[in-house]
Every structure is written in C-alpha cells, then in structure tokens.
Amino acid sequence: MKKVGLVVSGIGFFLLLLIPVGVSASEEAPSDTVNHVMQEAPRVFVDCRFCDMDYIRREVKFVNYVWDRENAQVHVLASIQRTGSGGREYTLTFIGRQNFAGQNDTLTYSAGKTATDYETREGLVRIFKLGLTQYAMKTPVAVYLDVTFDREVETQEIQNKWHNWVFSISGSSFMRGEESSNTRNLSTDLGAERVTHQWKLRFQMYDNYDEDQYTVDNTTNISITKGYGTSGLVVRSLNERWSVGFTYRIYSSTYYNRKFAAYIYPGIEYNIFPYSESTRRELRINYGIGPNYNQYLERTIFGKTEELLARQNLEIALDQNQPWGDLNVSLDYATYLHDLTKNQISFSANADIRIYKGLSLDLWGSYSFIHNQVYLPQGEATQEDILTQRRALATGFRYFGRVRLEYSFGAISNNIVNPRFGR
Numbered sequence: 001m002k003k004v005g006l007v008v009s010g011i012g013f014f015l016l017l018l019i020p021v022g023v024s025a026s027e028e029a030p031s032d033t034v035n036h037v038m039q040e041a042p043r044v045f046v047d048c049r050f051c052d053m054d055y056i057r058r059e060v061k062f063v064n065y066v067w068d069r070e071n072a073q074v075h076v077l078a079s080i081q082r083t084g085s086g087g088r089e090y091t092l093t094f095i096g097r098q099n100f101a102g103q104n105d106t107l108t109y110s111a112g113k114t115a116t117d118y119e120t121r122e123g124l125v126r127i128f129k130l131g132l133t134q135y136a137m138k139t140p141v142a143v144y145l146d147v148t149f150d151r152e153v154e155t156q157e158i159q160n161k162w163h164n165w166v167f168s169i170s171g172s173s174f175m176r177g178e179e180s181s182n183t184r185n186l187s188t189d190l191g192a193e194r195v196t197h198q199w200k201l202r203f204q205m206y207d208n209y210d211e212d213q214y215t216v217d218n219t220t221n222i223s224i225t226k227g228y229g230t231s232g233l234v235v236r237s238l239n240e241r242w243s244v245g246f247t248y249r250i251y252s253s254t255y256y257n258r259k260f261a262a263y264i265y266p267g268i269e270y271n272i273f274p275y276s277e278s279t280r281r282e283l284r285i286n287y288g289i290g291p292n293y294n295q296y297l298e299r300t301i302f303g304k305t306e307e308l309l310a311r312q313n314l315e316i317a318l319d320q321n322q323p324w325g326d327l328n329v330s331l332d333y334a335t336y337l338h339d340l341t342k343n344q345i346s347f348s349a350n351a352d353i354r355i356y357k358g359l360s361l362d363l364w365g366s367y368s369f370i371h372n373q374v375y376l377p378q379g380e381a382t383q384e385d386i387l388t389q390r391r392a393l394a395t396g397f398r399y400f401g402r403v404r405l406e407y408s409f410g411a412i413s414n415n416i417v418n419p420r421f422g423r
Contacts, residue, residue, distance in 0.1 A: 045072035086113035181214035298377035358408035
C-alpha cells in the first residue's frame with residue numbers, strides 16, 4: 001500500500017480548453033476561405049473565474065481562445081462587485097498585447113438583483129462582443145463582421161505545444177484547537193485534463209490526512225482518518241447525442257473500511273438534446289457497468305475480508321438555464337448484480353425560480369435510499385466512532401433540504417459600487 005500511496009502523490013487535474021472559432025459574412029464564403037481567415041483572428045485569453053466559458057466560446061466565434069496568456073494578443077480580465085441595490089457590476093478590462101499593445105479598454109455590465117443566470121450570461125456575452133470587435137476589425141476577420149455575427153461555421157481547434165493538456169497541483173493544511181481538543185488536516189490534489197470536441201480526458205490523484213485529538217477525564221484520545229487514491233474519466237464523442245467512455249478509481253480509505261479498492265465502469269450516454277445546446281439545456285441518460293474489487297481493513301458485517309463484485313449505475317440528469325430561472329434534477333440508481341437488493345437510489349433537485357419581478361424562490365433537496373453498505377465492519381459502532389465520525393455508520397437513508405424565498409424592492413437601478421470597509 002506504500003507504493004500506492006507514493007503513486008497517488010502524483011499529477012494533476014483541470015482543463016477547460018474547448019477553443020471554438022466561427023465567422024459570419026453578409027455574403028456566402030467558402031468554408032476553406034473562412035477557416036483560413038480564422039487562423040489570423042485575434043488570440044484571446046479570458047481571465048474569468050465566474051464566466052461560463054462554454055457559452056462564451058459558442059456565442060463569440062470571431063476570435064481564437066488560448067489557454068496560455070503569453071500566447072494571447074488580447075487579455076480579458078474580469079472582475080465583479082456588488083452594487084448598492086444588491087445586484088452585481090461586472091467589469092471587463094481588455095488589455096492589448098503583442099501587435100495590439102497599448103490598445104486597452106474597459107467595459108462594464110450591471111445585472112440587477114433579480115436578474116437570472118440566463119440574463120446575466122447574455123449581458124456578459126454582449127460586452128465580450130463589443131470589447132473584442134475593436135481587435136477583430138484590425139485583422140482579416142473584419143471583412144466578415146457586421147452588426148451581428150451569426151454565421152454557423154465549423155469550429156476549429158487551435159494547436160498548442162501542450163496539445164490541449166492542462167495540469168494542476170494543489171495542497172492545503174489547516175489546524176484548529178482549544179484546551180481540550182485540536183485538529184490537524186493535510187491534503188494534496190494533483191491531476192491532468194484534456195478536452196477536445198472528440199475526447200474528454202480527466203485524471204486525478206489525491207491524498208488526505210485528518211487527525212483529531214481530544215482529552216476527556218485526563219485521558220487523551222487520538223482519532224485519525226486518512227485516504228488516498230487516483231481516478232480518471234475517458235469519454236469519446238460519437239455524434240451530437242451519443243458518447244461512450246469509462247471511469248475508474250483506485251483508492252484506500254479508513255472511513256469506508258477499505259485497505260485497497262479498485263473499480264472500472266465502461267459506460268454509454270445519450271443526450272435527448274444535442275450537446276451543442278448544453279449551455280442552455282441537457283437531458284442526459286448515462287449507464288455504466290463493471291467490476292468492483294474491495295480489500296477491507298476489518299472483516300465486514302457479511303464476513304468478508306475481500307471480494308470482487310459487479311456493479312451497475314444508471315443516471316438521468318436534467319439541466320435547464322432559461323430566462324425564468326434555473327432547474328437541475330438528477331436521479332441515480334446503483335446496484336450490485338449478485339444481489340439487486342444491495343442498491344442505492346438518490347434523487348436531487350435544485351430550482352431557482354423568478355416568480356415575479358423581485359420575488360424569487362430557491363429550492364434545493366436530496367434524498368438517498370441506502371442499502372449497499374457492503375463495506376461496514378463487524379461490531380457495533382462505539383461512542384467515539386459516532387462522535388468523531390471517523391468511520392461510516394450504518395444507515396438506510398440520507399437527506400438534505402433547503403427552501404429560500406426572497407423579495408427585493410426599492411432602488412433596483414442603483415448601479416453605484418462602494419467597496420469601502422470590504423464587500
């Protein structure tokens with residue numbers, strides 16, 4: 001297991017580099033000519049943590065998006081501040097680089113407190129178009145620009161020295177304590193991701209250590225929870241609705257009584273709506289099946305120290321982003337094939353609905369029926385186990401719910417920003 005622990009402290013995660021390009025013209029132009037011109041379109045690096053980049057790339061097609069800021073001709077820096085009416089002011093700073101050096105601009109967009117994500121996203125895209133047009137006008141793309149840019153063309157993938165791979169590494173540690181107790185935590189996360197129109201590859205490795213020390217009746221007790229592992233996702237796009245791929249995971253967890261565990265689930269997915277509409281709506285049906293090997297730290301309630309099981313999983317997920325609000329619903333069903341009664345059914349839903357002007361309703365809930373805890377160790381959980389939550393406990397269900405109703409009124413057009421004394 002030491003070897004697995006060393007392997008798990010390895011390499012990183014995170015990429016989002018779909019680089020769509022598109023052009024439009026008042027007159028029909030051959031696609032090869034358009035694609036050639038797009039090679040000269042401005043290269044743009046978007047520095048925005050809260051932006052929906054998939055949507056921006058699909059709506060603003062007359063530039064090339066790059067991942068590395070050093071390769072960009074335009075750096076778009078986005079920031080956000082709360083306005084006096086409870087809304088948000090978005091500021092986009094366009095910084096010219098290379099042949100556009102010195103050509104800078106700043107544009108703002110104000111979203112009211114009652115604005116939905118859909119409306120905010122539309123407003124931001126409009127500002128992106130206005131800001132980037134001044135750079136596109138000085139390139140061969142200008143001949144295809146008009147007041148609108150709505151010509152549908154095949155998107156292009158811009159090659160770079162990393163071949164669309166993005167790597168990341170993160171680490172964190174915290175401590176807290178008082179006279180009779182203290183806690184220490186250390187975690188690392190590493191991985192890699194590559195996203196193209198045909199492939200989606202994601203790999204992750206992690207390591208987590210959590211130690212709780214507390215004193216009761218002059219007796220010091222130490223509770224340790226640790227886990228490490230690696231996981232991955234490989235997906236191949238077949239067409240606008242079908243995809244195939246697999247997920248895998250290799251890990252160890254004291255909380256889940258697993259000394260060593262590994263699974264791989266080949267799967268297939270169908271989207272009722274075309275994937276090109278995914279920024280607005282999705283209805284995905286995903287099915288996976290595969291082997292699951294477990295080696296336990298303690299003998300389980302079924303008398304097992306290790307076992308090889310077959311498991312299947314079905315997921316149905318609906319995502320909607322519309323002017324009236326957002327809706328996200330998912331249903332998951334997982335079961336072991338050797339005994340279909342060992343299953344878990346989970347339902348979750350989130351709706352953010354604008355009822356009327358300043359009145360909005362936010363609903364969130366999840367409920368799981370749990371009958372598949374094959375990993376539970378023998379024996380009753382001690383009081384220490386229950387209090388420290390250092391291991392999973394037997395349960396038949398798990399739920400969470402939240403309801404929030406909000407009404408805003410007053411000076412909703414107040415776009416003044418005042419960050420004094422913090423935000």
